[in-house]
Amino acid sequence: MISAFARVVLVFLLLPGSAALAANAQEANDAYAAAKALSDKAAANKNQWPATATALAAAKAASEAGRTDEALAKAKEAEALARASIDQTEREKTAWKDAVIR
Amino acid sequence: MSARHAPAAGLALVLGLAVCGIAGARAADAVDPKADMKAFQAYFYEKFPNVKHEDFVNGPYSMDEGMRKQWEEKEEFPPYDFAVEKGKELFETPFKNGKTFADCFENGGIGVRQTYPRFDAKLGEVVTLEYAVNRCLTENGETPYSYVKDDMAAVTAYMAFTSRGKPFAITVPDDPRALAAYEAGKQYFYTRRGQLNFSCASCHVQNPGRRIRAEVLAPALGITAALPIYRSEWGGMGTATRRYMSCNSQVRGTPLAPDDPLYRDVDYFLSFMSNGLPISGPGARP
Amino acid sequence: MPSTIRVRATASGDQTDVQSLIQHPMDSGYVKDAKGELIPPHYIETVTFEHDGKVVLTAFWGPAVSKDPYLKFKFSGAKKGDELKVTWTDNLGKTDSSVAKIG
16 A cells, blocks of 8 residues: 555656756746857857847747746757857957958 | 177077068068959959959859840849939939038039048048948938938939949058958958858859859959849849848848948958949849 | 830831830739738739730739839831830729830
C-alpha cells in the first residue's frame, strides 16, 4: 500500500515540466536584459541585424504572455545574434583593409 | 670610422632607420584618394577589357548584352521621364519666400550634379546633392523632402538630367576632415555587414556581371553616375539613399537613418572613384 | 492637367513603329499600404490606338500590368504626317486620350 505521502511524491515526480526544469520569470528577464544590452551595442555600432530585433521583440511578447520558456529561449537567441553582429564589427575593423583594391 | 665614433654613428644609423620605418608605416596608412582611384579604375578596366570606359556608368547594361538591348529600347521612352518633368516643375516653382532652388546652387543648379558630393569646409561634412536640396529647403523655410523617393528623387532626377554626359568632377581637398570622411566612406564600402556578411565590395567589386538571384550585378565603378534611378522593382524612382538603405536590408542588416553621414561618405568615396566618367542619370534599372 | 500619355510614332516605308508610355498607378488591389490596408484596385482595362478612323491595336490590360506601362508595337498602312490617337480607360471609369503625329 502506498502511503499518502508516497503518493504525493510519486505524482510530483511524474508531473511533466516540473518546477526544477521550467524557466522562471526572473531568468527570462535577466536573459532579456543581457540580450538588450548587446543589441543596443550592435545598434550603436551601426551594425544592427533585424533578426536580433525580431528575436528580442518575440522574447518580450512571450514574457508578457507568461510563456517564460519561450521568452528565455528567444532572449538567448537574440543574445547570440547580437553577439555575432558585434563580433562582425570588431573583426571588420581590420579585415576591411584586406578587401581594398590595390 | 674610429672606434669611439662607431657606436654614436651606429646609434644615429639605427635612429635614422627607425624614423624612416615609422614614416614608411605612416605613409602606408596615409589617405591617398588619387592613388585609390587609379587602382580602382585600373581594376575594372583590366577585368572587363571589352567594356568602354564610359560605359561603366550604365551598370548591369555594360555587363550583359541581353539586358542592354532591352534597356536601349526603353531609353527611347524612359520610365524616369515623368520624374524629370515633375522635378523641373518643383525646381522652378518659387518657395513661399519667393526664392527658388536656383538661388541655392551655382549656375542656378543647372549642370552641377557632377560636382556632388563635395566636402563643405564650413559645415565640416560631406554634402551630397540630396543633402544640398534639403538644406536649400530648410534654409528657405520649407519642409525638407524625404531622402528616399518622390519629390527628392524628382528634383535630383531633373538636376542629373541637366548634367548628362558631364564627367564626374569630385574633389577631396587636403583638409584632414575631408580625408577622414573619404576614408570613412571607403571603409564603409569594404566592410562586411548584416547577417549575410556581405560588404558593398562583395557584390560590386568581386562579382560584377554575375547574377545574384535574378539580378545582374553592376560594377562599383560608375555606380553613382546613374542615380537617381527608376527601378522596375520599386515601380518608381529612388535616390542614392534609397539604394543604400535597401542594400543594407538585402544583406539582412538594419538600414541607417536616411541622412546618416556614413551614407554621404560612401557616396563621396564611390563618386570620387568614378572621377572622369560621365553622368548617366537619371537611370532606369530592373 | 498634363497628359498621362507619351507617344512617339515613326514611319519607315509602310511600317510605323509606335512606342508609348502611360502614367498610371496600375494598382492590382492586392498590395497593402504602410498602414496595412489594401490599396484599392485601379488599373487600365483597355488601350486603343486609332489611325484614319480604324483601330489598329487594342490592348486589354489589367492588374497584372505594372505601373507606368510601356508599350511598343508596329503596324502598316500609315505614313508620315498622319495622326495616331491613343485612348485608355481604367476600371474606375477614368480615361485619357492623346493624338500624336507620325514622324
